[in-house]
Amino acid sequence: MNSANIDASDITLRPRSAKWFAGITWALAAVGLIAAAVVNGVDGLLTAWPLLVMAYLGWWVFWYPSVQIDDDGVTLHNLLRSVRVPWSALIHVDTKFALTLITTRGKFTAWAAPAPGVWGTHRGKPEHVRGLPATTYGAADSIRPGDLKNTDSGAAAYHVRSQWAALAEAGKLDVDSPEAANVTKSVHWLHVGCAAALVAACFLAFAVA
Numbered sequence: 001m002n003s004a005n006i007d008a009s010d011i012t013l014r015p016r017s018a019k020w021f022a023g024i025t026w027a028l029a030a031v032g033l034i035a036a037a038v039v040n041g042v043d044g045l046l047t048a049w050p051l052l053v054m055a056y057l058g059w060w061v062f063w064y065p066s067v068q069i070d071d072d073g074v075t076l077h078n079l080l081r082s083v084r085v086p087w088s089a090l091i092h093v094d095t096k097f098a099l100t101l102i103t104t105r106g107k108f109t110a111w112a113a114p115a116p117g118v119w120g121t122h123r124g125k126p127e128h129v130r131g132l133p134a135t136t137y138g139a140a141d142s143i144r145p146g147d148l149k150n151t152d153s154g155a156a157a158y159h160v161r162s163q164w165a166a167l168a169e170a171g172k173l174d175v176d177s178p179e180a181a182n183v184t185k186s187v188h189w190l191h192v193g194c195a196a197a198l199v200a201a202c203f204l205a206f207a208v209a
Contacts, residue, residue, distance in 0.1 A: 025058030095146030115146030
């Protein structure tokens with residue numbers, strides 16, 4: 001998982017594959033647009049809407065999903081909605097299928113932090129299971145494959161648990177505060193609308209071509 005550190009407690013995490021898939025998608029779209037312009041001029045660009053759809057989906061599907069961690073909580077940016085979880089609302093962090101935040105208002109899964117498959121698990125090394133936050137370990141210091149620090153889910157869980165534990169040790173978590181129930185969810189209507197508009201433009205362009 002790729003992380004962009006702003007300071008010790010403000011982190012944005014994306015899957016390690018995000019930049020590759022997004023970059024390949026954008027590169028293919030760019031090459032297609034250039035080819036359409038060279039071969040057919042402006043008329044070629046007017047029928048290149050599918051390439052714009054490809055570029056947009058490359059951003060939305062591969063680059064936009066992320067896990068953001070800051071002093072106030074964790075935000076999961078998924079495809080269709082974002083969920084903001086304050087630290088005081090967090091009860092447990094799970095990685096069975098993906099990073100999942102279990103809260104007083106339900107459980108929320110991160111699109112951007114999936115658990116590893118068989119090959120990802122086999123790439124785990126001893127250093128990937130050592131030095132994890134105490135809440136990571138189960139009986140006999142066991143961990144899930146999704147807790148390995150070299151995986152997308154494990155890297156995200158490591159940062160979430162570390163920050164959560166630091167706040168708890170500092171006495172900065174008030175589980176009885178109104179904020180503990182203040183898990184907020186927002187649907188990405190703008191993103192859906194943009195995708196729908198681009199698809200509609202495709203049909204319109206081909207209809208009048």
